[in-house]
Amino acid sequence: MSAPVVLSLEGITKRFGSLTANDDVTLELRQGELLALLGENGAGKTTLMNILFGHYTADSGRVVAFGQELPPGKPRAAIAAGIGMVHQHFALAANLSVIENVVAGTRPLLSLGLGAGAARKRLVELSARFGLAVDPDARVGDLSVGERQRVEILKALYRDARILILDEPTAVLTHQEAEQLYATLRGMAALGLSIIFISHKLHEVMAAADRVVVLRGGKVVAERAASATSREELAELMVGRRVARPRRESQEPGDIVLEASGLDAGGRLKGLDFTVRAGETLGIIGVSGNGQATLVRLACGLEKPSAGRLMLYGKPVADPNPRGFVAAGVGRVPEDRNGDGVVGEMALWENAVLERLREPRFSRAGFVDRAAGRQFARSVIERFDVRGGGPDSPIRLLSGGNVQKLILGRNLAEAPKLLVAAQPTRGLDEGAVASVHGEILAARAAGTAVLLISEDLDEVLALADRVQAIVKGRLSPPIPVAAADPRRLGLMMAGIWEEAA
Amino acid sequence: MMEALDIFASAGLWAAVLRIATPLIFGTLGALICERSGVLNLGIEGIMTFGAMIGWMTVYHGGGLWAGIAVAALSGAMFGLLHAAMTVPLGLSQHVTGLGITLFASSLSYYIFRLSIPVSGSPPTIVPFQPIAIPGLSDIPFLGEALFSQTAPTYLAILLAVVAAIALARTPLGLAVRIVGENPHAAEAQGIDPIRLRIGAVVVGSALMAVGGAFLTLSAFNSFFPTMVQGRGWVCIALVVFASWKPARALLGALLFALFDAYQLRLSHVVGKAIPYQLFLMIPYLMSILALLVMARRARVPQALMQPFRRGER
Numbered sequence: 178m179s180a181p182v183v184l185s186l187e188g189i190t191k192r193f194g195s196l197t198a199n200d201d202v203t204l205e206l207r208q209g210e211l212l213a214l215l216g217e218n219g220a221g222k223t224t225l226m227n228i229l230f231g232h233y234t235a236d237s238g239r240v241v242a243f244g245q246e247l248p249p250g251k252p253r254a255a256i257a258a259g260i261g262m263v264h265q266h267f268a269l270a271a272n273l274s275v276i277e278n279v280v281a282g283t284r285p286l287l288s289l290g291l292g293a294g295a296a297r298k299r300l301v302e303l304s305a306r307f308g309l310a311v312d313p314d315a316r317v318g319d320l321s322v323g324e325r326q327r328v329e330i331l332k333a334l335y336r337d338a339r340i341l342i343l344d345e346p347t348a349v350l351t352h353q354e355a356e357q358l359y360a361t362l363r364g365m366a367a368l369g370l371s372i373i374f375i376s377h378k379l380h381e382v383m384a385a386a387d388r389v390v391v392l393r394g395g396k397v398v399a400e401r402a403a404s405a406t407s408r409e410e411l412a413e414l415m416v417g418r419r420v421a422r423p424r425r426e427s428q429e430p431g432d433i434v435l436e437a438s439g440l441d442a443g444g445r446l447k448g449l450d451f452t453v454r455a456g457e458t459l460g461i462i463g464v465s466g467n468g469q470a471t472l473v474r475l476a477c478g479l480e481k482p483s484a485g486r487l488m489l490y491g492k493p494v495a496d497p498n499p500r501g502f503v504a505a506g507v508g509r510v511p512e513d514r515n516g517d518g519v520v521g522e523m524a525l526w527e528n529a530v531l532e533r534l535r536e537p538r539f540s541r542a543g544f545v546d547r548a549a550g551r552q553f554a555r556s557v558i559e560r561f562d563v564r565g566g567g568p569d570s571p572i573r574l575l576s577g578g579n580v581q582k583l584i585l586g587r588n589l590a591e592a593p594k595l596l597v598a599a600q601p602t603r604g605l606d607e608g609a610v611a612s613v614h615g616e617i618l619a620a621r622a623a624g625t626a627v628l629l630i631s632e633d634l635d636e637v638l639a640l641a642d643r644v645q646a647i648v649k650g651r652l653s654p655p656i657p658v659a660a661a662d663p664r665r666l667g668l669m670m671a672g673i674w675e676e677a678a
Numbered sequence: 679m680m681e682a683l684d685i686f687a688s689a690g691l692w693a694a695v696l697r698i699a700t701p702l703i704f705g706t707l708g709a710l711i712c713e714r715s716g717v718l719n720l721g722i723e724g725i726m727t728f729g730a731m732i733g734w735m736t737v738y739h740g741g742g743l744w745a746g747i748a749v750a751a752l753s754g755a756m757f758g759l760l761h762a763a764m765t766v767p768l769g770l771s772q773h774v775t776g777l778g779i780t781l782f783a784s785s786l787s788y789y790i791f792r793l794s795i796p797v798s799g800s801p802p803t804i805v806p807f808q809p810i811a812i813p814g815l816s817d818i819p820f821l822g823e824a825l826f827s828q829t830a831p832t833y834l835a836i837l838l839a840v841v842a843a844i845a846l847a848r849t850p851l852g853l854a855v856r857i858v859g860e861n862p863h864a865a866e867a868q869g870i871d872p873i874r875l876r877i878g879a880v881v882v883g884s885a886l887m888a889v890g891g892a893f894l895t896l897s898a899f900n901s902f903f904p905t906m907v908q909g910r911g912w913v914c915i916a917l918v919v920f921a922s923w924k925p926a927r928a929l930l931g932a933l934l935f936a937l938f939d940a941y942q943l944r945l946s947h948v949v950g951k952a953i954p955y956q957l958f959l960m961i962p963y964l965m966s967i968l969a970l971l972v973m974a975r976r977a978r979v980p981q982a983l984m985q986p987f988r989r990g991e992r
Contacts, residue, residue: 232989252866252867252869253869256869262867264863264867266863267864268861268863268864268866268867268868269861269864270856270857270860270861270864270865270981271860271861271981272860272978272980272981273853273856273857273860277853277856277857278857278864280850280853281850281853281854281857281864281865281868281870282850282854282857282865282868282869282870283850283868284850285850286850286851286854286870287850287851288849288850289849290848290849291848291849291850291853332867332868
């Protein structure tokens with residue numbers, strides 16, 4: 178490759194206390210190149226990009242953009258040098274308009290007038306040139322996630338960014354939105370922009386990048402041309418050992434465990450029909466925000482249906498409530514694991530027994546039996562390989578993957594009859610995904626009925642026996658997973674059921 | 679009953695409305711600027727008291743009326759700096775710090791006043807701002823007396839509300855304040871320093887609060903006495919919510935509250951013989967609660983209000 182180097186990081190080292198987040202990292206970016214920075218959570222990708230953008234100051238090493246060394250710790254200098262960053266958690270003000278978000282900070286604070294007219298013209302021009310359609314006057318809070326990401330990219334382009342850094346850009350996007358984003362990025366690279374994107378999703382890296390730099394434990398462990406590597410090789414480089422996602426064995430499902438007919442929930446869900454049998458996984462796929470949250474609430478007894486019937490083990494549920502569902506053997510893996518799944522400040526053992534505090538084995542005469550609680554926590558920790566703390570550590574110290582293992586563990590240790598798992602591997606890295614998948618498959622093999630709600634196509638294809646799509650509060654008819662491929666599922670998720678069939 | 683309605687036909691009522699509204703306009707704008715940047719400033723009640731005291735004191739010791747206003751603004755800025763130092767870089771609780779500043783500033787005002795002015799039955803007075811007749815406009819029957827015979831700070835307050843409305847909506851500085859109050863991380867990513875901007879907003883807002891207080895001793899009355907602010911600061915905090923954090927609506931809200939207040943004063947003269955006047959005193963507050971019920975449900979709160987910003991954290 179003969180294109181000039183536009184950006185280089187030289188010997189970057191960053192320590193947080195005793196942890197070395199980046200260890201002598203050196204990499205180069207060439208003009209018009211799409212570089213993927215691949216690594217597991219905690220590999221130091223985001224830290225590295227934050228140093229590059231001036232959010233953090235490195236302990237040693239330097240950043241050179243277009244031949245000029247950037248002063249450390251100054252985002253403004255990075256912006257001025259033509260570097261734009263798109264954060265994983267969007268840095269947008271929801272109550273302001275697109276145009277306000279874009280122009281904020283671009284003019285001297287004490288000047289008069291926003292120059293909104295000229296800004297609008299420029300924004301429309303950039304949108305058209307780079308294929309980033311968005312209404313400049315819309316309130317950002319009213320935009321879809323994909324549109325918000327476009328605003329983020331436009332913000333950088335508006336400031337003449339020639340180097341774009343995207344931190345896990347597809348973490349919040351649907352499959353279609355992600356594909357569209359990568360097509361857009363390709364087009365931008367063809368127009369001469371240089372792009373680094375951070376990811377831990379192998380298929381994206383393979384499909385989109387020119388070159389892949391793999392980061393593990395804060396070090397660059399490998400660099401490959403995307404055309405000269407394979408998913409398997411990258412997975413091994415990233416994790417440091419061979420990881421294979423577990424496979425689903427076929428088995429005959431048993432009796433119906435959960436059955437919904439004509440389920441309505443105050444306009445958010447309309448006429449849902451589905452059944453889940455023992456030893457079977459039903460995958461509900463869909464773009465988030467189409468009623469999944471309500472469906473999960475219904476399936477966990479947190480909400481009563483406004484019409485229709487929900488039957489558990491062939492009997493109608495008279496008065497749904499969470500405690501009753503737990504007692505009936507329903508295990509729950511909530512979507513927002515830190516918000517709904519655990520209480521961060523409480524100890525691991527407390528979180529392990531929280532749902533079952535009323536059971537006589539964990540409480541005596543109104544007092545919590547701490548010994549029994551700790552014992553239960555220890556057994557979960559051991560059986561489900563929860564790392565990062567003992568029974569008495571606060572759970573907020575655990576990584577996302579380990580929190581998820583604890584949540585799964587406290588449910589599966591009780592051999593539930595039904596497991597409701599919502600987005601069980603969202604935000605987890607490859608190693609953790611493999612173990613969560615392994616546990617869900619093991620539960621299914623042991624006869625648990627699994628209701629899996631996910632927007633990750635690969636996950637649904639790997640775990641589910643049958644698939645239904647949820648779109649605007651309605652469910653498509655089920656199809657067997659053998660008949661499902663990404664294209665057909667994509668159409669189902671878009672609400673085009675007839676064409677998909 | 680007719681008498682109760684006749685009150686609305688007197689030009690005096692409307693003149694009083696503008697007068698009563700003035701300190702509320704200053705205070706509400708001040709609180710609004712602080713809150714738009716994401717900082718709640720409950721120091722307002724004390725800052726207004728201190729402004730009232732120090733402004734009066736300046737004039738009493740020979741300073742000009744505008745010097746009094748300036749000194750009050752400066753004192754407010756200092757308390758604002760204190761509040762900002764505690765809540766912005768240190769990220770302490772904005773409620774606790776603000777209430778602490780109210781208690782501190784009020785007590786300090788009484789203490790300074792007590793030290794320098796001997797106790798007497800009738801407090802000493804100064805010559806306050808005089809109404810300015812606006813040529814042409816003041817001669818209009820009824821309207822002239824009702825709207826155009828105010829003192830200079832009243833006109834300033836109204837002008838300030840207009841300026842604040844335009845500045846917030848239409849200038850880079852105003853946009854920067856808003857984006858810091860909505861999402862400081864977004865501001866930082868755009869190269870705006872949320873810490874400095876918040877400190878600046880709190881300092882400026884607090885200066886306005888103190889000017890509102892000074893209006894009481896330099897224009898509405900001519901002397902200072904303890905407890906004279908009488909909860910006006912808290913009314914301003916409520917008016918900000920009523921105004922949905924918009925300066926133009928804050929002006930409207932302050933005028934509305936002042937109308938209730940001016941009306942109840944006159945109403946208690948008309949029917950006060952039969953009913954204790956304390957009942958009428960409650961009217962503006964009851965009306966405010968009602969108005970708040972209607973307005974505040976639709977209010978769009980700055981998303982980062984009361985959330986301390988720490989660099990590198992989400």
